[in-house]
Amino acid sequence: MIGIFMLALAGLTSVGAYLLGARRLGLRPARLGAAVGKTLETVGAVLIFLVANLVVAVPLVVALRAVTGTFVSVYVTDDTAWLGLSLLQGLAFQWWREASRKKAGALALEERGNLG
């Protein structure tokens, strides 16, 4: 019941955002698919960072136990903060790629202008 309520509410606010974007902010509805694709890419980048962090953490914990002789729990990987850190990493990485693409695009345009 809670789930249905949450989905319905998220659907409602999404429709509201769509109407606001399309009618007031001048966003192009045809580009919504591309935006969803970019969102999935960013989510994917976050998940890749999450998996990478956890995959590196386990052998590191085992190595720390062996080197320092003190007990470090593998349950250190079971912390929600990993998701927050991975979110920051994923977002920064995606925006870095996006900014590099824009810069490359601008340079290409400039070059074309010089040639013309």
Next chain:
Amino acid sequence: MSLDRVCRLTGLGGVALFLATAFTPLAHALTLWMAVEPQLVPSDAIVVLGATVSPSGILSSESTRRTDHAIDLYHRGLAPRLILLGGARGSGAIEAEIRAKLARLHSIPADAILTESRARTTREEAARVRDLARSRGIRTVLLVTNSGHMARARPLFERAGFEVHPAPSDTDFEPTAPEARLMLMRGLLQEVLGWIYYRIAGYA
């Protein structure tokens, strides 16, 4: 495959898994699928594996569920002893002691309760219980933990020399709130990874 495509497919998988977990009974179905059949037969002791406790002494819902299940098994006359496990976070409250207090509140005599709070992993729990049980002639145990954890814990206790009868604590627990479902899935994933880790390390 380009990095964009890899990210997009990973993201799609992640979003699909999130929606399926939060808004369908997927996590509960997986729990039931992973669950071993309970073997509630008379045994020498009921062993309750540790979960978590807050520093102020509040048992986590997982810890409470396991303890309540064990208390119920005791009152059904399935074993004369209760072995309660669980350490502390730093210098905070000790889980095994809080559990013992709860058991006494449910009319279980103090001399029927054994506690062990030094073990930090499931492997250490099996070793500590073996040490506790040796002098008391305990050979058969009802092992209480959640279904996902049982797959990893059972072989460890069998290796420690016990005849293990699984008594999973969560088969009747079906969360309906999205957050509870996500927590259940997180626990399941954690146990799958733990099982893989124990296999690689040669513990199970």
